[in-house]
Amino acid sequence: MLLKETSICRRDISGRVTEQNPACSQICGNRAGVICRDHCAEHVDFDATLAARKTKLMNGRVIGERAFDIVVSPDSTGATTLLLTVERQVRPDFMQMLRDYALTQRELIVAKMIERGFTNIYSKLGMHAGMLSALRMS
Numbered sequence: 001m002l003l004k005e006t007s008i009c010r011r012d013i014s015g016r017v018t019e020q021n022p023a024c025s026q027i028c029g030n031r032a033g034v035i036c037r038d039h040c041a042e043h044v045d046f047d048a049t050l051a052a053r054k055t056k057l058m059n060g061r062v063i064g065e066r067a068f069d070i071v072v073s074p075d076s077t078g079a080t081t082l083l084l085t086v087e088r089q090v091r092p093d094f095m096q097m098l099r100d101y102a103l104t105q106r107e108l109i110v111a112k113m114i115e116r117g118f119t120n121i122y123s124k125l126g127m128h129a130g131m132l133s134a135l136r137m138s
Helices: 022-028 046-052 092-100 105-115 121-125 129-137
Strands: 007-012 017-020 056-063 066-075 078-086
Touching (some): 007 022, 022 078, 046 066, 046 078, 056 105
Antiparallel strands (some): 007 017, 007 078, 056 066, 066 078
16 A cells, blocks of 8 residues: 655654654554664664754655655754555565565665665765666566
């Protein structure tokens, strides 16, 4: 199922979730009052983003079996995170194949991005082109 709404989460300066909209709760569960360290938090260096005081965009990040563009907008009291659903989903048969091969977490991320048709994956993940070509050929 695709989310029709942007997921919004507000965290205070310590990283504690202070507000979530229903779309965020659907993805992450109720995190109110908890310092969240998974889902979008796996993709965001919260302390560095707060220190830089600059809005940060991360394209095509995989959370669960969905892809999202993540936007983090910090201010003096914390940060607001938006998850924008990337429409293309991973096919269930592709996910089963990935499980059958017992790939590492990083390999799973790359494989999911390839399945969704993302480009420039190796530069986004700090990989060299040869690593990506080898994965596509296997």
